[in-house]
Amino acid sequence: MKNILKLIFFSIIFFNSEVIAQDNVEMVAQCAASAGNVTYLKDFIIKLDAGIPGGKPPSAKFSMVLSKNTQYRFSICTAPDSEGEAILQLFDMNVLQGSTYISATGKEFPFFDFKCQKTGVYHVFISFKEGKPGESVGVLSFVKKL
Amino acid sequence: MIKRIFTLLVVSLLLFACKSRVDRKSGDEFEVPDEIVNEGVLEISEEVMQNIVQNISSPVEMASLVKSLNASFSGKYLAPTDKVDELTTSYQQAFNLGIYAADLGYLNIYNKTNSVIDYITAIKTLADGVRVGQFFDFTTLKRLAQSNQNLDSLMYISVHSFNQMDKYLRTDNRSNLSTLMVTGVWIEGLYLATQVAKSDPHPELAERIGEQKIIMDQLMLILYNFKSDKYFSKLIDDLNVIQNEFSDVTITIQKGEPEAIEEDGMLVIIQKDISIVNISDDKLNSIIEKTEQIRNKLISI
Numbered sequence: 001m002k003n004i005l006k007l008i009f010f011s012i013i014f015f016n017s018e019v020i021a022q023d024n025v026e027m028v029a030q031c032a033a034s035a036g037n038v039t040y041l042k043d044f045i046i047k048l049d050a051g052i053p054g055g056k057p058p059s060a061k062f063s064m065v066l067s068k069n070t071q072y073r074f075s076i077c078t079a080p081d082s083e084g085e086a087i088l089q090l091f092d093m094n095v096l097q098g099s100t101y102i103s104a105t106g107k108e109f110p111f112f113d114f115k116c117q118k119t120g121v122y123h124v125f126i127s128f129k130e131g132k133p134g135e136s137v138g139v140l141s142f143v144k145k146l
Numbered sequence: 147m148i149k150r151i152f153t154l155l156v157v158s159l160l161l162f163a164c165k166s167r168v169d170r171k172s173g174d175e176f177e178v179p180d181e182i183v184n185e186g187v188l189e190i191s192e193e194v195m196q197n198i199v200q201n202i203s204s205p206v207e208m209a210s211l212v213k214s215l216n217a218s219f220s221g222k223y224l225a226p227t228d229k230v231d232e233l234t235t236s237y238q239q240a241f242n243l244g245i246y247a248a249d250l251g252y253l254n255i256y257n258k259t260n261s262v263i264d265y266i267t268a269i270k271t272l273a274d275g276v277r278v279g280q281f282f283d284f285t286t287l288k289r290l291a292q293s294n295q296n297l298d299s300l301m302y303i304s305v306h307s308f309n310q311m312d313k314y315l316r317t318d319n320r321s322n323l324s325t326l327m328v329t330g331v332w333i334e335g336l337y338l339a340t341q342v343a344k345s346d347p348h349p350e351l352a353e354r355i356g357e358q359k360i361i362m363d364q365l366m367l368i369l370y371n372f373k374s375d376k377y378f379s380k381l382i383d384d385l386n387v388i389q390n391e392f393s394d395v396t397i398t399i400q401k402g403e404p405e406a407i408e409e410d411g412m413l414v415i416i417q418k419d420i421s422i423v424n425i426s427d428d429k430l431n432s433i434i435e436k437t438e439q440i441r442n443k444l445i446s447i
């Protein structure tokens with residue numbers, strides 16, 4: 001009896017892990033492919049809960065080194081069953097460099113290119129419009145040397 | 147009773163299968179037993195280490211830079227793979243995994259698929275050694291390399307596998323090994339750039355080498371967290387030799403506001419902050435010399 005319960009427990013753990021891992025791999029592959037004819041470098045997988053009404057939308061932060069004279073592409077892909085729509089923003093220190101969503105015009109882009117002129121540490125923030133809960137993948141790709 | 151248990155099993159599996167994504171904290175975790183869980187004393191928490199600066203060194207970027215300068219491929223820049231089986235400690239394995247990942251990036255960028263097999267075999271051996279072999283799709287990579295087709299897929303799977311291994315080590319409280327992998331990639335990338343600069347000098351390459359001062363500062367910050375460990379302490383001492391050479395390199399920043407333009411419906415951001423690197427020929431030569439010396443020391447068993 002104990003052995004059967006152990007079997008159930010380990011089956012659940014194993015099966016759950018496999019499903020999650022496989023799902024992430026597919027999401028990243030799809031998002032990297034949608035970035036076009038560029039070279040994949042990094043991915044950022046996130047799942048965020050809903051924000052507090054009237055408060056700042058929750059976000060996930062990723063820090064990375066970018067190099068001078070390099071054109072990078074930042075792509076964002078929202079999971080199909082996600083309630084919120086993902087936004088990716090790139091900051092140098094606290095200065096916004098680029099975003100996949102231009103709030104002034106309401107225009108959205110699945111990706112943007114960043115022509116880097118300064119080697120250093122940059123920060124990517126991923127959040128969801130109106131602080132809704134959601135799941136998404138961000139991808140950093142290498143476009144070309146400038 | 148048995149019927150109930152099996153009903154419970156089926157329902158449980160279905161319920162868990164519905165949970166199809168993962169939040170950032172949970173990563174790609176699944177239990178892999180490992181006795182090598184951070185032996186060193188961390189001065190910052192594992193959680194912070196998991197979120198540490200990424201892309202410190204990419205197996206792709208330095209090789210792309212070298213290729214963009216029309217430097218020809220040279221097999222002599224690659225680390226030999228014949229002594230992989232003699233790398234027995236997890237530290238040696240993780241560090242050399244980074245070295246070979248950088249070499250694989252160099253081979254891929256130059257489409258040298260004939261030599262790729264040796265490097266993916268070496269990486270697979272080392273990845274199994276540090277128990278992250280499940281993330282390295284050796285069979286597919288070997289098939290792609292042998293068919294000399296789908297080079298984009300070969301590149302994607304190589305880089306993605308490396309990221310998966312790195313991510314898993316961080317979430318598995320083994321960021322010491324992840325740090326060693328990243329250090330291996332970085333030193334091999336610097337070695338490649340400096341060797342090309344030695345044989346085929348180029349101002350662009352000299353500037354990129356000088357900028358490694360910024361990246362090295364980030365890397366050393368991470369390494370210092372493990373300095374109480376003997377292996378890391380020795381590694382820091384070795385890398386300090388290179389870091390000291392960078393102390394005379396100066397980098398100034400011209401400030402400017404980023405400009406956003408639309409090109410063919412695509413949003414393009416042009417950064418207007420510009421970094422200017424001052425590195426003398428003498429300094430470049432001493433960086434080349436010290437990098438060669440330290441990198442060769444580190445890859446020798």
